[in-house]
Amino acid sequence: EVQLLESGGGLAQPGGSLRLSCAASGFTFSTYAMSWVRQAPGKALEWVSGITSGGAAFYADSVKGRFTISRDNSKSTLYLQMSSLRADDTAVYYCGKETTTGDFITLDYWGQGTLVTVSS
Amino acid sequence: QLVLTQSPSASASLGASVKLTCTLSSGHSSYAIAWHQQQPEKGPRYLMKLNSDGSHNKGDGIPDRFSGSSSGAERYLTISSLQSEDEADYYCQTWDTGSWVFGGGTKLTVL
Numbered sequence: 303e304v305q306l307l308e309s310g311g312g313l314a315q316p317g318g319s320l321r322l323s324c325a326a327s328g329f330t331f332s333t334y335a336m337s338w339v340r341q342a343p344g345k346a347l348e349w350v351s352g353i354t355s356g357g358a359a360f361y362a363d364s365v366k367g368r369f370t371i372s373r374d375n376s377k378s379t380l381y382l383q384m385s386s387l388r389a390d391d392t393a394v395y396y397c398g399k400e401t402t403t404g405d406f407i408t409l410d411y412w413g414q415g416t417l418v419t420v421s422s
Numbered sequence: 423q424l425v426l427t428q429s430p431s432a433s434a435s436l437g438a439s440v441k442l443t444c445t446l447s448s449g450h451s452s453y454a455i456a457w458h459q460q461q462p463e464k465g466p467r468y469l470m471k472l473n474s475d476g477s478h479n480k481g482d483g484i485p486d487r488f489s490g491s492s493s494g495a496e497r498y499l500t501i502s503s504l505q506s507e508d509e510a511d512y513y514c515q516t517w518d519t520g521s522w523v524f525g526g527g528t529k530l531t532v533l
Contacts, residue, residue, distance in 0.1 A: 337522075339466075339522075346513065346524055346525070346526045346527050347458075347466065347513055347515070347524040347527070348524065349522030349524070352522075360520055362522075396465050396466065403454075403471060403479070406454045406456075406471065406516075406517055407517045407522075408456035408468065408471060408515060408517065409456075409458075409466075409468060409515075410468045410481055410482075411468065412458075412465045412466045412467065412468070413465055414464065414465045415465050
């Protein structure tokens with residue numbers, strides 16, 4: 303059974319930092335691309351960042367230069383280092399396992415999310 | 423610009439059927455989408471990938487009550503024999519060369 307368990311959320315001050323983790327199990331983590339998607343309170347889902355199995359990273363324009371995605375295949379864990387946090391980064395952050403069919407990519411498994419609140 | 427448009431809300435009675443719509447922006451009618459369900463206070467759950475020809479591939483454990491279809495730029499999710507646990511937000515999502523796009527979501531109320 304595929305499981306994704308996020309952790310590391312909490313309260314951060316504007317301009318501060320947080321590191322999120324996503325522990326994966328039930329599949330061969332090293333062979334799959336992974337993504338982070340967030341959801342601000344009462345809002346729709348927003349893709350944040352993704353990383354290929356080979357370690358190539360991609361970012362939404364809204365977080366480029368402030369967030370860094372990484373992975374540790376030996377620990378089956380995905381990370382999101384968030385810096386220069388702003389109030390509009392407040393959201394529940396979900397990690398997801400990517401699946402690719404031809405030239406289409408989606409997430410076929412999601413975690414339960416971790417809440418990040420940016421406030422003074 | 424690639425945009426997905428969904429109605430904010432829908433409702434249907436217990437045991438009935440409902441059809442949710444996701445509309446692709448002009449020039450993108452050939453795109454596939456995915457449907458995801460988000461029950462209250464839970465993480466999203468992948469339902470299916472839906473192609474422009476209406477063929478679809480469902481995720482693990484998704485009941486037969488969930489099906490997809492397509493017509494032009496519109497992508498549909500039909501849920502039959504509605505159950506109380508189907509009350510949720512439903513999001514469509516697509517992808518195009520590094521660009522992830524989500525629709526605004528439809529909140530389904532089961533009466």
